[in-house]
Amino acid sequence: MPYSAEISRNQPSCFVFLIDRSGSMEDAFGAGDSARTKADGVADAINRLLQNLVIKCAKEDAIRDYYHVSVIGYGDKTGPAFVGSLAGRDMVPISEIGASPARIEERRKKVDDGAGGLVEQSVRFPIWFEPVASGGTPMCQAMGTAAGVLERWLSQYPDCFPPIVINITDGEATDGDPTSAADKLRSLSSSDGNVLLFNLHLSSHRGPSIDFPDNDAGLPDKYARLLFGMSSPLPSHIRSAAQQEGYAVSDGARGFVFNGGMESLIKFLDIGTRPSNLR
Amino acid sequence: MHVYADPFWLPKQGNTEEEYEDACCPRKVTERASCSFRCAVADGATETSFSGLWAGLLVQAFGSGRLTSKRRQETLRSLQGRWLSQVSAHPLPWFAEEKARCGAFSSLLGLELGEASICGGGRWWRACAVGDSCLVQMRGDAILSSFPIRDSRAFNNRPLLLSSNPGRNKEATTMWTSRGGTWESEDAFYLMTDALACWFLTEAEKGQQPWRRLRDPQTGDGTFAELIAELRRNGRMRNDDVTLLRVTVD
Numbered sequence: 001m002p003y004s005a006e007i008s009r010n011q012p013s014c015f016v017f018l019i020d021r022s023g024s025m026e027d028a029f030g031a032g033d034s035a036r037t038k039a040d041g042v043a044d045a046i047n048r049l050l051q052n053l054v055i056k057c058a059k060e061d062a063i064r065d066y067y068h069v070s071v072i073g074y075g076d077k078t079g080p081a082f083v084g085s086l087a088g089r090d091m092v093p094i095s096e097i098g099a100s101p102a103r104i105e106e107r108r109k110k111v112d113d114g115a116g117g118l119v120e121q122s123v124r125f126p127i128w129f130e131p132v133a134s135g136g137t138p139m140c141q142a143m144g145t146a147a148g149v150l151e152r153w154l155s156q157y158p159d160c161f162p163p164i165v166i167n168i169t170d171g172e173a174t175d176g177d178p179t180s181a182a183d184k185l186r187s188l189s190s191s192d193g194n195v196l197l198f199n200l201h202l203s204s205h206r207g208p209s210i211d212f213p214d215n216d217a218g219l220p221d222k223y224a225r226l227l228f229g230m231s232s233p234l235p236s237h238i239r240s241a242a243q244q245e246g247y248a249v250s251d252g253a254r255g256f257v258f259n260g261g262m263e264s265l266i267k268f269l270d271i272g273t274r275p276s277n278l279r
Numbered sequence: 280m281h282v283y284a285d286p287f288w289l290p291k292q293g294n295t296e297e298e299y300e301d302a303c304c305p306r307k308v309t310e311r312a313s314c315s316f317r318c319a320v321a322d323g324a325t326e327t328s329f330s331g332l333w334a335g336l337l338v339q340a341f342g343s344g345r346l347t348s349k350r351r352q353e354t355l356r357s358l359q360g361r362w363l364s365q366v367s368a369h370p371l372p373w374f375a376e377e378k379a380r381c382g383a384f385s386s387l388l389g390l391e392l393g394e395a396s397i398c399g400g401g402r403w404w405r406a407c408a409v410g411d412s413c414l415v416q417m418r419g420d421a422i423l424s425s426f427p428i429r430d431s432r433a434f435n436n437r438p439l440l441l442s443s444n445p446g447r448n449k450e451a452t453t454m455w456t457s458r459g460g461t462w463e464s465e466d467a468f469y470l471m472t473d474a475l476a477c478w479f480l481t482e483a484e485k486g487q488q489p490w491r492r493l494r495d496p497q498t499g500d501g502t503f504a505e506l507i508a509e510l511r512r513n514g515r516m517r518n519d520d521v522t523l524l525r526v527t528v529d
Contacts, residue, residue: 006518008293051377058374059298060328098374124373244437272325272519275384275440277447 002193003235005161007066007270013161014068014091014153015053017046018142020169021075025133027170027204029259039131041202042168045261046071046129049166052266054098054126063095070149071128074142076135083130090149101126139173143181150188150195162193164255166262168200171223182230193235198255199227200262209260212242214252224258231256241268244276280394280402280528282316284309287503287523292511294520300324300331301472301522302385304342317342319389320412320522322472324440326384328375329366333383333443336362341389348407351451355441362443382444386410388427388470392462392528404468405459411438413476416460417467417490422483426458431480434473464529469493474519478510493525 007013025039050069057066070091073081080090084102107125110118150163165185188195205220212234216225231254234242242249245267255265267274285308290299300323319341323330336358340346345354366379388408395401406414408427411434416424428434442448462468469490471479482489492506503523510516 008518010293054374055378056326058328058378061369061371061375063374099372101373104373124377126373241437244435270436272436274326274437275324275442275447276437277439277442277449278324278327278381278384 003162003237005159005190005192007161009065011157011160012066012068012093014070014150014157014163016070016072016146016149016163016165017049018139018146018165018167018169019046019071019073019081019129020137020139020167021073021081021132022135022137022170022172022174023075023133024137024170024172025075025131029202029204037131037133038170038202038204039133043129043131045168045200045202047125047127048261048263049266050097050128051126052263054094056266056269057094058098063098065093065095067094068092068153069094069097070146072142072145072149073132074138075132078138078141078145082128084128086128091153097128101128102130103127136174137169137172138175139167139169139178140175140181142167143178143185147181147185147188150185154188154190157190159191162190162195163188164196164198166198166200166265167227168202169227170203171201171221171227177226179226179230186232194232196232196235196255197230198262198265199231199257200260201227201256201258203259205259207259210258211260211264212247212249212253213256214250214254219258228254228256237270238265238268241270280314280316280392281312282310282392283527284311284316284318285525287525289504289507289521291520292508292518299520300334301520302331302334302338303470303522303524304338314395315391315393316526316528317344317389317391318470318524318526319387320470320472320524321388322386322410322412322520322522324384325519327381328378328383329362329443330383330385332365333358333362334385334387337385337387337441338389341387346387346389346407348455348457351455355448356445359443359445382442382447384440384442384447386412386438386440386472388412388414390414390468390470390526392468392526402462403459404462405457407455407457409454409456410440411473411476413471413473413480415469415471415476415479415490416462417469417494418463418465420488420490422490423466424458424460425480427456428476428480431477431484434477438473462528466528467494468526468528470522470524470526472520472522474517475507475521475523478516481515493523
């Protein structure tokens with residue numbers, strides 16, 4: 001059965017994040033505060049995803065290397081996009097990522113007070129990636145770069161849980177239709193299944209977020225529909241984990257989110273017993 | 280009443296013994312003549328930190344009689360305080376602090392056996408459970424009870440577990456289940472964490488007799504490890520920490 005390989009330190013899986021850094025990312029981000037740009041939204045999304053992944057793999061005072069991670073930016077240039085001591089690296093074990101944020105900001109967050117209310121708490125927000133908005137949107141080139149990184153990874157870990165590529169973009173590729181580059185990326189595989197391509201579409205279009213839809217009927221524009229069409233269906237065990245976490249995902253749900261976040265995806269990945277009362 | 284309790288445990292394949300996060304009480308082979316006996320197993324959740332510590336605190340508290348239904352809330356508060364003070368005794372890196380803030384989680388399965396004929400009454404047992412560790416009572420080749428899970432399909436990777444974070448626990452009536460019964464001389468009780476219990480119930484549902492492999496007198500530490508390695512190798516058992524507490528009574 002595909003997508004059932006155990007994720008362990010001996011047999012890690014990997015994530016590749018493709019980050020749109022084009023000039024259009026300077027536009028306002030639709031779903032939130034108008035002072036925030038899509039580039040800010042992307043930076044927050046990737047930093048939050050990395051933080052969630054590090055915390056998922058944290059055990060006592062160390063981090064277990066269940067995942068290796070690549071962050072590839074595309075805009076003026078296409079290539080590794082970490083800042084700080086990880087700059088220039090195209091695949092980094094999650095323990096090194098946890099140990100090497102460029103800096104850690106303090107942010108305020110409302111959390112459950114355990115008595116039915118909310119309390120504001122200071123939380124640490126590590127930064128590995130800065131907002132950048134410059135140049136075109138060479139999405140096809142970015143997918144080609146990701147394919148190269150993943151071919152090398154898969155030759156090293158041929159039986160791993162298949163890599164997950166998360167493309168975070170406002171959707172407007174400037175180097176052609178990315179459909180065939182996406183097809184090529186999804187055609188790569190380990191013995192446990194094909195590479196999964198998920199898309200997070202951050203748009204200037206105002207409206208509620210749309211998480212893991214099973215059709216493109218409610219999507220607001222052609223870019224959203226194109227990205228939906230390029231997105232892999234969620235494998236059945238990820239769907240059932242999502243359902244157990246309380247998300248309404250149907251059988252045909254795809255790895256596509258419009259104007260939302262993808263941190264929830266991290267919860268759906270199976271590295272062992274996850275209590276149902278852990279949120 | 281004469282009780283013989285024999286614990287067996289093994290970490291997840293690929294992990295070290297220090298990374299084992301189940302717990303059991305007693306931790307060593309125990310032979311005792313007494314009118315009551317308490318034992319427990321617990322399974323710390325992989326996805327939470329310091330869960331082995333939390334599982335250990337829970338089984339010790341049950342073993343010492345401090346988790347009876349009347350004292351449960353008071354004892355849990357005290358254990359949560361001990362967990363927090365041990366975890367925060369040293370500065371932690373940012374990710375460890377964030378993770379510890381969520382709390383540790385663990386199942387707990389406790390069994391109390393009694394013989395009131397010495398102290399006045401019959402031969403009884405009571406068990407309580409949170410989560411998916413499982414007790415099976417055997418008489419010869421018959422399964423008399425399977426608690427709290429009877430059907431192997433009920434196991435999944437998202438059980439409701441006891442947390443060291445008070446805000447994560449639900450109402451006691453939602454979380455805790457209990458069961459009681461009677462025992463006869465030479466009955467055996469198997470307390471198992473989920474991977475082993477799932478294999479056991481699956482085999483029993485197929486008409487096999489998995490208890491024979493667990494009650495074999497040859498099931499010393501070496502052969503228990505061989506059994507688990509074989510079950511993992513042929514895909515009949517999920518790779519997880521494994522704990523068995525085999526209790527026989529007469």
